[in-house]
Structure formats: C-alpha cells, structure tokens
Amino acid sequence: MRQSEANMSGAEDRDFVASLEKGLSVIEAFDASRPRLTLSDVAKLTGITRAAARRYLKTLTKLNYADFDGRYFSLSPRILRLGYSYLSSSSLPARVQPFLERISEQTGESSSAAILDGDDIVYIARSATQRIMSVSLGVGTRLPAYCTSLGRAILAYQPDDVLDAYLRRVRLDPRTPKTITKKPELRAALETVRSEGCAVIDEELELGLRSIAVPLIQENGTVRIALNIGTQAARVPAAEMQKRFLPPLQEATETLRRIL
Incomplete structure (x- = not known):
C-alpha cells in the first residue's frame, strides 16, 4: 500500500x-x-x-x-483573456448576477459576490449603484479576506484546520485605525459571524465604508461564496446594517443555495 x-x-x-x-x-x-x-x-x-x-x-x-x-x-489588456476563460466557462457569475441586481434595486446600494482565493477574496460578480470606495471595484478585484465582510463571511465557515492555518500565516495590516490587527480578536470576530450568520464591517477596510455579507451555505455545509451590500458610513448607521440589509441578502442566498 x-x-x-x-x-x-x-x-x-x-x-x-x-x-x-x-x-x-x-x-x-x-x-x-x-x-x-x-x-x-x-x-x-x-x-x-x-x-x-x-x-x-x-x-x-x-x-x-x-x-x-x-x-x-x-x-x-490581453491578460484579461485568462480571467475571461474562467468567467466564460463557469455559470456561477451568470447565475449570481440577477440576484445582485435585484438586491441593488431593493436597497439602492451596491452589492457583490466573491469567492476565497488563497488569503484574498476575488469579486466574481457585482451590481454597482454608485462608487463607495476610493479603489474601483469590479469583477476580478482582489482584497484581503480578513478585513472585508465577504472574506469574513467565508472564513467563518471554513474547517478548523483550514482556519487555523490561515490565522497562522496571515498578516493583519491596519487598513484603517479601526482594522482588527490582533489574531485572537479576528478569531472572536469570525465566531460572531458564525453565530449571527452575517459579517458586518465598520470602516475596517476603508474609512467611510460599511458593509454586510452573508455566506452561501451549500447543502453539505461548505461555503465557497458570499454576497454583500456596501454603503457609505455617513448614510447608514452601523446599528441599522442588519435590520436594513440582512433580509434581502438572506433571501438571495437561500434561493441560490437550491440552484447552484
């Protein structure tokens, strides 16, 4: 053997x-x-x-x-052919896009879907109503998982050994004064995400930006994709994020879970 x-x-x-x-x-x-x-x-x-x-x-x-x-x-620009090969061969972005557009119509806010790739999230679909970040977001954009709502929504549902390995190797750079930079605090935040079923980021990625994300939990309990809504901090108080945006996100992920 x-x-x-x-x-x-x-x-x-x-x-x-x-x-x-x-x-x-x-x-x-x-x-x-x-x-x-x-x-x-x-x-x-x-x-x-x-x-x-x-x-x-x-x-x-x-x-x-x-x-x-x-x-x-x-x-x-020719390098885009490599990314297009994935997008054109995968039905995932095409299936997710209509749900993001509906979320944006319901809330008036931008919504996105991303997957985990290494220690980063990669945007696979997006419905933008306005620009809310200094960095332009689009399909293929990569951001650190630890300080994004999409990243935390996915990380929180990874197997213990995968999450332990991630926490050992990741470097928690302060993107803003509010960014969690201590690993025990990040682990605690991920436990909160799992217990509440959503991840809320309050200006940790960029000052002036708040976002909320929910995981798309497959039938077997695995999570490989999350959906989020991003908004300007001046417009929506942190205490209202779940009340205003959680229902449309949960509705979308519940439907997507049955068809993906």
Whole structure:
C-alpha cells in the first residue's frame, strides 16, 4: 500500500510543471498597488532569480501579455483573456448576477459576490449603484479576506484546520485605525459571524465604508461564496446594517443555495 502511494506521489510530481507555476507567480506579482514593476521587483516578489524573471517577462511581452517601456514591465489588456476563460466557462457569475441586481434595486446600494482565493477574496460578480470606495471595484478585484465582510463571511465557515492555518500565516495590516490587527480578536470576530450568520464591517477596510455579507451555505455545509451590500458610513448607521440589509441578502442566498 505504501509503495503504491509512493508511486502515485511520484507520478503526480512528474506531472507538475514547475515552470508554469513560476510563470503564473510572475503574473500574480502585478496588482492594483504594483501595476508597474522592474525586473528586480519581479525577482524579489516571486523569489526567482533575475535571469529566470527576465525569461518569463520577455516571454509574456513577446506574447503580448505584458508591456515593457525600457525599465518597467506592466500587464497588457490581453491578460484579461485568462480571467475571461474562467468567467466564460463557469455559470456561477451568470447565475449570481440577477440576484445582485435585484438586491441593488431593493436597497439602492451596491452589492457583490466573491469567492476565497488563497488569503484574498476575488469579486466574481457585482451590481454597482454608485462608487463607495476610493479603489474601483469590479469583477476580478482582489482584497484581503480578513478585513472585508465577504472574506469574513467565508472564513467563518471554513474547517478548523483550514482556519487555523490561515490565522497562522496571515498578516493583519491596519487598513484603517479601526482594522482588527490582533489574531485572537479576528478569531472572536469570525465566531460572531458564525453565530449571527452575517459579517458586518465598520470602516475596517476603508474609512467611510460599511458593509454586510452573508455566506452561501451549500447543502453539505461548505461555503465557497458570499454576497454583500456596501454603503457609505455617513448614510447608514452601523446599528441599522442588519435590520436594513440582512433580509434581502438572506433571501438571495437561500434561493441560490437550491440552484447552484
């Protein structure tokens, strides 16, 4: 039995393409806060050598997935093809979108859906009635899970071992003076989310922004997606978030749970 497992593990190792992993890490080095990077920047962020980083960046440039101005590299619009491949092959965003639009119609507020990807949430669908953040949100936007309502709504329902591993490795940077930056406090906040069935964020991600999210709990008890409503803090008091926005979110997730 052990020999069989070893053979299987060896086969899986042979099937793993390390160069593809490194190439993807080069792409992921770019984000909203780092849209332009030098060769040295990429090597440092990915942990690969400058020579390897050069090869991957030159390849991406030759294939028109990246641009180079003589000093800085940046991703080109062609990179959107990679994200579109997921969106076009998945029915999840298309199924969720009408529910988000209905929530926005009912509340007059922006609503979103996101999944957990590593330690971040990634927006997969959105219905925006107005801009409520300094950073523009859209499909594909990534944000830290720990200080977002969508992230906490998903994290709170992860298995204990998964959550423990997350809390060990995550770095809780203060996005605002109100951000929870102590891990015991974050764990307590996640326990509250689980007991109340929703996550409310009061200006922890960005000053002036409040949001509430609910998990979409599958029949088997797992959670991979959450829906939220975001609003301006000056317009809706924190004490009213659940009363005003929880019913439409719960209605949407209850219906989606039966069809996804």
